[in-house]
Amino acid sequence: MNDAAHDLHAPHFIGIGGAGMSGLAKILAVRGAKVSGSDAKESQTVLALRELGATVQVGHAAENVPDGASSIVVSSAIRADNPELAAARERGIPVVHRSDALAALMGGRRALAVAGTHGKTTTTSMLAVALGALDLDPSYAIGGDLDAPGSNAHHGTGEIFVAEADESDRSFHKYAPEVAIVLNVELDHHANYASMDEIYESFETFVGRLTPGGTLVVSADHEGARELTARVAATAAQHPGGLNVVTVGAAADATVRVVSVQPRGMTSEVTVVLDGTELTFTVSVPGRHYAHNAVAALAAGVALGVPAAELAKALGAYTGVRRRLQLKGEARGVQVIDSYAHHPTEMTADLEAIREATTGRVLVVFQPHLFSRTQQLAEEMGQALALADSSVVLDIYPAREDPIPGVTSELIIDAAHRAGAEVAAEHEFAAAAEVLAKLAAPGDLVLTMGAGDVTDLGPEILRQLSAVAV
Structure with missing residues (x-):
């Protein structure tokens, strides 16, 4: 586990709850490393890491970095002004990119x-x-x-x-x-x-x-x-x-x-x-x-x-991976499925797959991911949504990016309309769930699509479906 260039016997992970970071932290914890880390919020992943013996703080602060940290593990999503990263540099603690940590584990x-x-x-x-x-x-x-x-x-x-x-x-x-x-x-x-x-x-x-x-x-x-x-x-x-x-x-x-x-x-x-x-x-x-x-x-x-x-x-x-056409549940004869697709090729592939698997209408709530991707691929995203019977498009999920002037979900909606699609904008999560629940009928399939937190809409749509009078 110890590597001359990357000492991972007591690593501190900034953003430990992320999909890529948490996996490395889990492996290192099982291998006997003294793992610590921080994340923006509590989650099932954070709880699982604590059960493995990791010390995880919620929120980012310089004091989260333990005195015995052998290295600081970061992903490309961690900004240079993160207080824990700044503290590590001040204290001379080696900073290791997650890819270097994974390479060492392999x-x-x-x-x-x-x-x-x-x-x-x-x-x-x-x-x-x-x-x-x-x-x-x-x-x-x-x-x-x-x-x-x-x-x-x-x-x-x-x-x-x-x-x-x-x-x-x-x-x-x-x-x-x-x-x-x-x-x-x-x-x-x-x-x-x-x-x-x-x-x-x-x-x-x-x-x-x-x-x-x-x-x-x-x-x-x-x-x-x-x-x-x-x-x-x-x-x-x-x-x-x-x-x-x-x-x-x-x-x-x-x-x-x-x-x-x-x-x-x-x-x-x-x-x-x-x-x-x-x-x-x-x-x-x-x-x-x-x-x-x-x-x-x-x-x-x-x-x-x-x-x-x-x-x-x-x-x-193999029965699937979460967020890759994952069935979230069924209510009033309507299936709700979650898709991680956020690039037009992925969106098209998942929509075509769902078309083959159902005879009912396909209703989509799509959350664009990243301003830069939307700026470059809005036309193709709109064309992909034309494969659905009806779609609701949320605001752009920024992830690690700052807004780009003039780049909004309207670019996708305009492109979808040009492709003949039935698409509407919705800025509020709760409202989007209500719209989909009222629109869906028995036999239909609702697809929550995107790489951001649109996945959280699935359970709310199911709750709203159950609450809608038949």
Whole structure:
């Protein structure tokens, strides 16, 4: 656990309740580290960390940093003027980015890193659950909580470590995996990337970090992924120990070819051809994109030596991850499902999946995420909402960003209207829940969509539905 560059025997996490930070804190606590941290509010995650022995303060203050802290762990979301970060610098305590901490945790394990603009959390989760079902007990660090076993991280006894690799701030350049998955490559995170060329260069750097003789599993269908494959192929001979490239998808030239994806309500039956053998297995979430995520997980596991037939069957043990088309409940014959989708590609994929899984109307409450993303992709977001029967759009969730003049949810609403969609603005959470509850009828499906706190609307919509007179 001790690393010459990153001493993690007594780490203090600023923002310890976040999806990525809490996972690392959990693993370190289980490994015996004296973990402390702070977060903006109480949460189930904070309570779980305390149960593991971590000391967690609510609110950020210089005095939260314990005298014995060996390092301060931060994410890119932590601002330079955070009082705990300022105190650490004044006291000479080393500051460690969460990606460096994760890289240290992966040391000595067979690392498998999952990257891509979309689908990372789902694919990492699929691998974690499937490998666990095969009693391989992998360690994992995921950007979301699994439905089962109900955690975003685990310190396993096995030799495999599965990690979600985030490209948003180039932090995935810190990892050196044996196997890497790249699901897709699109322009996103506009505050950090100015062009597709910058995105490609960043992913090329990530692939270049693969261990000698490592394997890249990459989509054969996605345009950006195919371009990355071509770029990587041009330099593969220079990779130390060689580089194995496995392409997956429906394309005729795919190494692992998807023959069919058959919708079965809220599940899918997937058939692939791998090494000349046809395999059919079940994916317990709807949608073609989730089926393709599962196939990428299958190919990556096989690259680590897991038998394909066993892994294909084990992938059926995956039942979902929180906020990825997660059923929140049902009231008066209306299902309420939560989606983390916040990029137009993700929004379109989830809406298409829901369309295949239901015969009723699809009603959406969408919360845009980040001013910079909205500024660049408002037109495409509006077009995606045209796939719903009716939508309510909330104000932009700022996360780590300051407002940009002239950038509001109205940009998305105007684009949606141009696409022929039925969309309205709503500025208050409680009002949005009431609107959806009154609009929904038995057989309809309500989708709360976005990467911010729109997820909190699900229970309130269900409560309002139950309160509406039939």
